[in-house]
Amino acid sequence: MTDGITAAAPAGDVGSSPEYVLSVQDLCKNYGELAAVAHVSFRIRRGEIVGLLGPNGAGKTTIINTILGVLAASSGAIRIGRYDIARERSLALSRTNFAAVYAALPGNLTVRQNLRFFGLIYAVRDLDARIESLLDELGLRALSDTKCGLLSSGEQTRAALAKALLNSPELLLLDEPTASLDPSAAQIIRGHIRELAQHDDCGILWTSHNMYEVEEVCNRVLFLSHGKVLLEGDPRGLPQEHGTHNLEELFIRLAREPLAQPAGAGA
Amino acid sequence: MKLRPIAGIIVRQFYLIRGSPVRVLPMFAWVAIDIVLWGFITRYLNSVSASGINFVATLLGAVLLWDLFTRVMQGVSTAFLEDVWSRNFLNLFATPLSISEYVTGLVLTSLATSTVGLLVMLALAIPVFGLAFFALGMLLIPFLLVLFCFGIALGIFASALVLRLGPASEWLVWPMPALLSPFACVFYPLAVLPPWMRAAAYLLPPSYVFEGMRSVLAGGGLSLPRLACGALLAILYIILAGQFFARVYRYAVRSGLLARYSAETVS
Numbered sequence: 001m002t003d004g005i006t007a008a009a010p011a012g013d014v015g016s017s018p019e020y021v022l023s024v025q026d027l028c029k030n031y032g033e034l035a036a037v038a039h040v041s042f043r044i045r046r047g048e049i050v051g052l053l054g055p056n057g058a059g060k061t062t063i064i065n066t067i068l069g070v071l072a073a074s075s076g077a078i079r080i081g082r083y084d085i086a087r088e089r090s091l092a093l094s095r096t097n098f099a100a101v102y103a104a105l106p107g108n109l110t111v112r113q114n115l116r117f118f119g120l121i122y123a124v125r126d127l128d129a130r131i132e133s134l135l136d137e138l139g140l141r142a143l144s145d146t147k148c149g150l151l152s153s154g155e156q157t158r159a160a161l162a163k164a165l166l167n168s169p170e171l172l173l174l175d176e177p178t179a180s181l182d183p184s185a186a187q188i189i190r191g192h193i194r195e196l197a198q199h200d201d202c203g204i205l206w207t208s209h210n211m212y213e214v215e216e217v218c219n220r221v222l223f224l225s226h227g228k229v230l231l232e233g234d235p236r237g238l239p240q241e242h243g244t245h246n247l248e249e250l251f252i253r254l255a256r257e258p259l260a261q262p263a264g265a266g267a
Numbered sequence: 268m269k270l271r272p273i274a275g276i277i278v279r280q281f282y283l284i285r286g287s288p289v290r291v292l293p294m295f296a297w298v299a300i301d302i303v304l305w306g307f308i309t310r311y312l313n314s315v316s317a318s319g320i321n322f323v324a325t326l327l328g329a330v331l332l333w334d335l336f337t338r339v340m341q342g343v344s345t346a347f348l349e350d351v352w353s354r355n356f357l358n359l360f361a362t363p364l365s366i367s368e369y370v371t372g373l374v375l376t377s378l379a380t381s382t383v384g385l386l387v388m389l390a391l392a393i394p395v396f397g398l399a400f401f402a403l404g405m406l407l408i409p410f411l412l413v414l415f416c417f418g419i420a421l422g423i424f425a426s427a428l429v430l431r432l433g434p435a436s437e438w439l440v441w442p443m444p445a446l447l448s449p450f451a452c453v454f455y456p457l458a459v460l461p462p463w464m465r466a467a468a469y470l471l472p473p474s475y476v477f478e479g480m481r482s483v484l485a486g487g488g489l490s491l492p493r494l495a496c497g498a499l500l501a502i503l504y505i506i507l508a509g510q511f512f513a514r515v516y517r518y519a520v521r522s523g524l525l526a527r528y529s530a531e532t533v534s
Contacts, residue, residue, distance in 0.1 A: 065526040068361035069360070070356075070361050070520060070525050070526045071520060071525070071526045072520045089363070090364075090365055093361065094363040103354075103357040103358050105355075106279075106349075106353035106355050108283060108287070108349075109279065109282055109283070109286075113282045113286075117275050117278060120272060120274050121275040121363070121364050122272075122362060
């Protein structure tokens with residue numbers, strides 16, 4: 001309570017705007033009495049990479065699942081571009097994609113078959129050309145006819161990323177995308193993701209427990225704890241603002257110490 | 268509904284079947300064994316019975332139609348179970364794919380695989396055991412359609428059950444046709460059933476098909492109102508099963524079941 005860390009100011013109206021690929025407004029998800037996500041609001045601009053940070057159980061995956069429409073929010077609104085996920089699910093999700101360590105591609109299909117399967121689901125135009133291009137970009141050419149279940153975890157991550165890029169998404173959700181990659185492969189993937197944001201105007205929501213990676217990649221971070229956004233800001237500036245040496249130290253402090261709530265701050 | 272996502276579901280199943288002999292075998296092996304077994308039984312019954320009943324036409328024809336119904340039902344549920352077994356729900360339902368597109372894909376997949384099964388059965392039953400399958404003439408069309416429709420309805424219902432109760436409940440799916448068979452009057456007339464079983468039989472579309480088939484083969488003609496009743500019931504069950512699936516899906520999204528689908532999700 002005395003560390004000087006204060007809650008993020010409650011966000012104002014985060015309605016849709018062409019500038020934003022994602023607008024999350026006052027999102028709540030309750031499981032009975034448990035509030036997994038409580039009044040979370042944030043937006044992501046085109047070309048922006050936002051890190052969603054927090055200890056295990058903070059609500060990161062719950063937020064990602066609600067954005068992906070596989071989990072209904074208890075209240076609040078989510079817009080992908082100008083489409084509301086609850087009312088215009090198909091339109092919203094056709095502009096979105098994701099990769100997560102816990103959502104491997106079906107292991108009984110080859111990399112190419114998986115890309116074709118999901119490419120049809122996303123109704124990707126010029127699918128064959130898109131698949132060939134992604135196989136080259138992500139170094140999957142030699143593995144294209146290998147069943148995904150036989151790939152190493154790093155190769156599976158690259159295959160999942162290829163799936164995530166199939167429909168050239170405006171919004172990309174990456175839940176610990178480099179968790180199972182070696183440092184070299186992780187660096188290549190980070191470079192690829194940064195390029196995607198810069199050149200394709202793709203907005204990216206990135207979760208990671210690697211704070212060095214977050215500092216390197218993200219334009220902005222949201223610190224989440226017990227389903228609430230505690231802090232928001234530039235990952236390179238936040239540690240100094242809050243008297244810590246680096247983002248990791250700040251993370252540990254936020255995860256362990258209770259939050260100083262200014263009077264009248266959000267729920 | 269868009270065609271390409273539906274094609275995606277069908278293509279995925281095609282890849283799985285093409286890449287796995289274990290999946291090819293059940294498409295024709297069990298039905299072929301049934302036809303051979305019942306072919307010899309009916310041939311023997313014809314030789315020892317003085318009743319004048321053609322057992323090949325009545326019993327073997329009934330086995331063929333019942334096996335077709337079973338293949339249709341299991342075709343839908345097996346295509347669904349592929350997503351359960353490969354833990355693909357998150358990848359699949361976080362796409363623009365709508366529930367109606369998904370279910371349509373499952374149904375078309377089942378129609379394709381069960382048609383293969385039907386052709387195999389006919390290829391054995393007609394030349395080897397002299398089954399005059401086409402003696403039923405144009406009536407075959409409504410008979411087959413009613414069985415197809417009820418098989419689809421039961422397959423969708425079974426899939427919804429697995430979605431609601433968790434992967435372990437697939438063991439409830441496989442015996443479903445066997446549980447219904449005593450009431451469906453596959454091998455005997457409805458009149459032999461006790462009243463309470465007869466009441467249940469009237470609710471099952473296959474009972475109208477098998478009663479009609481026996482009547483036509485015995486030279487008694489067909490009651491069109493009764494067949495229409497069976498057809499309407501089959502259509503009603505498809506609508507109800509579709510609504511049940513959609514309802515279970517909405518529950519799964521609301522409760523978090525879909526996002527955390529695993530073997531122990533019974534609640």
